[in-house]
Amino acid sequence: MKGMTVRILSLPSPSSYLIEVLTMSFIGIDLGSRTAKYVILDRNNSIISFKIMAGGVNPLEKLRCALRKEGVLKEECRADIVATGYGRHTAQGDLAERTITEIKAFALGAHYMHPRARMVIDIGGQDTKIIALDGDGSFENFIINDRCAAGTGRFLEVMANSFEIGIGEFGSFALMSGNSIKINSMCTVFAESEVISLLAKGEDPRSIALGIHQSVVERIEPMVNRVGAREPILFAGGGALNPCLANLLGKRLGSNLIVPENPQIIGALGAALHGNKE
Amino acid sequence: MNNYDEMWKSLNIDLDTHCKLLDVLGQVYTDIYLNQDNRPEGMEYFDFVVGEVHGLRIKELLEHKAKGGFIAGAFCLFVPDELILAAGGLPIGLCGGADLTTAKAEEFLPRNICPLIKSSVGFKLAKICPYFESSDFLIGETTCDGKKKAWEILNDFIPTHVMHVPHMKTEAGHNVYRMEQIRLMGKLEEAGKTKISFENVKKAIELMNNKRRALARLYETRKHQPSPISGKDALLISQVAFYDDIPRFTASVDKLTGELNKRIEAGISPFVGKTPRIMLSGCPSVVPNWKLHHIIETSGASVVVEEACTGTRYFETLVDESAASLDEQLDALARRYLSINCSCFTPNNERTEQIINYAREYHVDGVVYNTLQFCHTYNVEYTKVEKALKDAGIPVLKIETDYTAEDAGQIQTRIEAFLEQIKS
Numbered sequence: 037m038k039g040m041t042v043r044i045l046s047l048p049s050p051s052s053y054l055i056e057v058l059t060m061s062f063i064g065i066d067l068g069s070r071t072a073k074y075v076i077l078d079r080n081n082s083i084i085s086f087k088i089m090a091g092g093v094n095p096l097e098k099l100r101c102a103l104r105k106e107g108v109l110k111e112e113c114r115a116d117i118v119a120t121g122y123g124r125h126t127a128q129g130d131l132a133e134r135t136i137t138e139i140k141a142f143a144l145g146a147h148y149m150h151p152r153a154r155m156v157i158d159i160g161g162q163d164t165k166i167i168a169l170d171g172d173g174s175f176e177n178f179i180i181n182d183r184c185a186a187g188t189g190r191f192l193e194v195m196a197n198s199f200e201i202g203i204g205e206f207g208s209f210a211l212m213s214g215n216s217i218k219i220n221s222m223c224t225v226f227a228e229s230e231v232i233s234l235l236a237k238g239e240d241p242r243s244i245a246l247g248i249h250q251s252v253v254e255r256i257e258p259m260v261n262r263v264g265a266r267e268p269i270l271f272a273g274g275g276a277l278n279p280c281l282a283n284l285l286g287k288r289l290g291s292n293l294i295v296p297e298n299p300q301i302i303g304a305l306g307a308a309l310h311g312n313k314e
Numbered sequence: 315m316n317n318y319d320e321m322w323k324s325l326n327i328d329l330d331t332h333c334k335l336l337d338v339l340g341q342v343y344t345d346i347y348l349n350q351d352n353r354p355e356g357m358e359y360f361d362f363v364v365g366e367v368h369g370l371r372i373k374e375l376l377e378h379k380a381k382g383g384f385i386a387g388a389f390c391l392f393v394p395d396e397l398i399l400a401a402g403g404l405p406i407g408l409c410g411g412a413d414l415t416t417a418k419a420e421e422f423l424p425r426n427i428c429p430l431i432k433s434s435v436g437f438k439l440a441k442i443c444p445y446f447e448s449s450d451f452l453i454g455e456t457t458c459d460g461k462k463k464a465w466e467i468l469n470d471f472i473p474t475h476v477m478h479v480p481h482m483k484t485e486a487g488h489n490v491y492r493m494e495q496i497r498l499m500g501k502l503e504e505a506g507k508t509k510i511s512f513e514n515v516k517k518a519i520e521l522m523n524n525k526r527r528a529l530a531r532l533y534e535t536r537k538h539q540p541s542p543i544s545g546k547d548a549l550l551i552s553q554v555a556f557y558d559d560i561p562r563f564t565a566s567v568d569k570l571t572g573e574l575n576k577r578i579e580a581g582i583s584p585f586v587g588k589t590p591r592i593m594l595s596g597c598p599s600v601v602p603n604w605k606l607h608h609i610i611e612t613s614g615a616s617v618v619v620e621e622a623c624t625g626t627r628y629f630e631t632l633v634d635e636s637a638a639s640l641d642e643q644l645d646a647l648a649r650r651y652l653s654i655n656c657s658c659f660t661p662n663n664e665r666t667e668q669i670i671n672y673a674r675e676y677h678v679d680g681v682v683y684n685t686l687q688f689c690h691t692y693n694v695e696y697t698k699v700e701k702a703l704k705d706a707g708i709p710v711l712k713i714e715t716d717y718t719a720e721d722a723g724q725i726q727t728r729i730e731a732f733l734e735q736i737k738s
Binding site: 137163178 | 721723724727728730731734735738
């Protein structure tokens with residue numbers, strides 16, 4: 037499938053972090069609905085280390101264990117931790133000293149990855165965010181679509197399941213098709229039933245999969261227009277790992293989408309950057 | 315603590331469900347209101363009123379009836395309280411602000427309708443509101459579509475007189491309202507067994523204007539930076555205005571305002587100087603709906619003004635007191651009531667101008683435009699208000715919600731992000 041060019045940005049390579057963690061470091065944690073992430077920065081804002089973990093039932097404990105292993109929770113060199121994400125308030129007063137919303141975190145993180153970016157599209161586990169950036173690391177406007185999980189990572193996960201394909205391969209699978217079959221249901225539960233009945237009818241699975249990705253893009257486009265489309269656009273969150281979404285969104289918005297390496301850590305990165313600012 | 319069970323039983327209240335309601339209300343009020351820091355002493359009166367919300371005030375209403383008066387329940391600013399008072403009645407606001415009775419209402423009303431309407435109708439159907447049960451009849455109005463049709467349902471449960479309120483502020487609209495006042499007067503005179511006179515209307519206008527002026531003076535103190543009173547406390551006062559005894563309420567507001575002015579001189583406030591100042595604009599927050607105020611004020615901001623029925627729209631215009639005959643009084647009343655800038659009117663550009671004015675007068679850092687779900691008129695009006703605010707350089711965030719706690723986390727994220735945006 038011919039798509040828009042998508043430029044990949046890579047992260048700075050980790051420096052010798054054993055030395056770095058013993059000096060001043062800044063940590064951002066992002067407690068999302070499906071995954072928990074952390075990023076460790078040195079005082080110069082270079083990324084020393086980062087990790088993405090499945091959240092499970094107790095994401096805070098998972099983060100605590102992982103950070104302890106990194107050596108950054110020792111009393112003598114306790115790092116400043118800023119929390120963001122869905123579960124940020126549970127971390128406050130415990131693992132983290134301060135919190136910022138995921139809007140601010142993504143704005144800071146996106147600006148770091150690509151200072152000229154003027155918009156962030158974040159497709160997360162349970163919500164989708166569109167953020168208009170002002171070019172100085174701050175944001176001017178935002179929309180969160182979170183009353184309903186259609187058009188989010190969860191929607192795609194449920195759909196991938198009906199194909200018995202891993203979510204990591206679902207995008208490339210869909211891209212193999214030349215045409216898409218329209219999915220009528222907006223609701224995740226009803227859409228799943230619709231997919232199953234299409235498969236049972238013998239319709240081309242790749243085309244159905246492409247239709248599902250189209251549904252997601254169709255929900256995102258009006259949100260982008262509501263905020264006011266502006267380029268360049270940074271595509272972040274777990275959803276950005278999906279090449280079909282990146283492809284379709286780029287074509288739909290008529291724009292180059294920038295997809296950073298490890299797009300899921302943009303929030304945690306922003307939280308860490310905030311920690312180093314104030 | 316008085317036991318009002320006998321009184322409630324005499325009103326056919328469902329005691330068990332009612333008890334649950336009071337327990338929840340008591341806990342919520344403690345969490346949201348009594349746990350605030352640095353409250354003015356004058357709020358004690360209003361805490362007392364809430365504590366006695368289904369007790370003392372109901373007793374007063376029943377005593378009024380025993381003396382030959384009547385109770386008229388209403389839901390909207392367009393119902394002329396002065397005429398009810400002049401006929402020997404007491405006007406009581408019955409708007410519902412709790413989710414408790416929504417399921418009951420959905421047996422009769424569609425699911426996709428304003429939560430305020432469902433709550434109000436639900437309270438009547440579930441028989442847990444002594445204000446409803448004390449009302450001799452209701453006065454509805456043709457403001458929004460939802461309410462207009464809901465009266466047809468409610469009328470099966472309690473007699474409901476519906477006023478035709480025009481949707482345009484034209485000469486024709488004024489005439490409609492004038493004629494509807496006459497029709498309403500007939501109903502009120504029948505209920506009060508009395509003729510509405512120039513003298514009685516004059517007294518009522520003075521009483522109501524005094525209440526409006528008292529609220530205006532209270533709101534003036536919130537223009538100070540920082541405000542000497544929390545937005546939640548001010549909201550509560552605006553909510554209590556709909557049903558409390560008028561002279562007592564007015565005096566309590568004036569007493570509080572005196573204390574607030576002293577607090578301003580002494581530099582006392584529940585907020586520190588740099589707390590962001592927010593205006594809440596849009597649909598009313600009726601008792602006990604404190605959701606948005608609570609989220610905003612526990613996220614590190616202050617609500618300094620409400621552009622709503624439970625706010626500036628309640629008191630911002632007075633009735634002309636120079637009327638020399640009943641006819642002139644009715645004209646003055648019509649002019650005053652039709653000056654309210656509700657989104658049910660078309661066009662409603664005066665409201666947009668008023669919002670910008672208030673934003674400047676109250677030195678707000680941002681506007682949270684708050685609508686109830688399915689409120690078409692306020693939701694559609696947002697498009698124009700948003701543009702005007704953006705042109706004026708005033709940040710705005712729209713929050714559309716209902717009475718459930720389901721979206722509290724998501725609203726908090728949006729409010730927090732909005733405050734981060736304002737502060738940067």
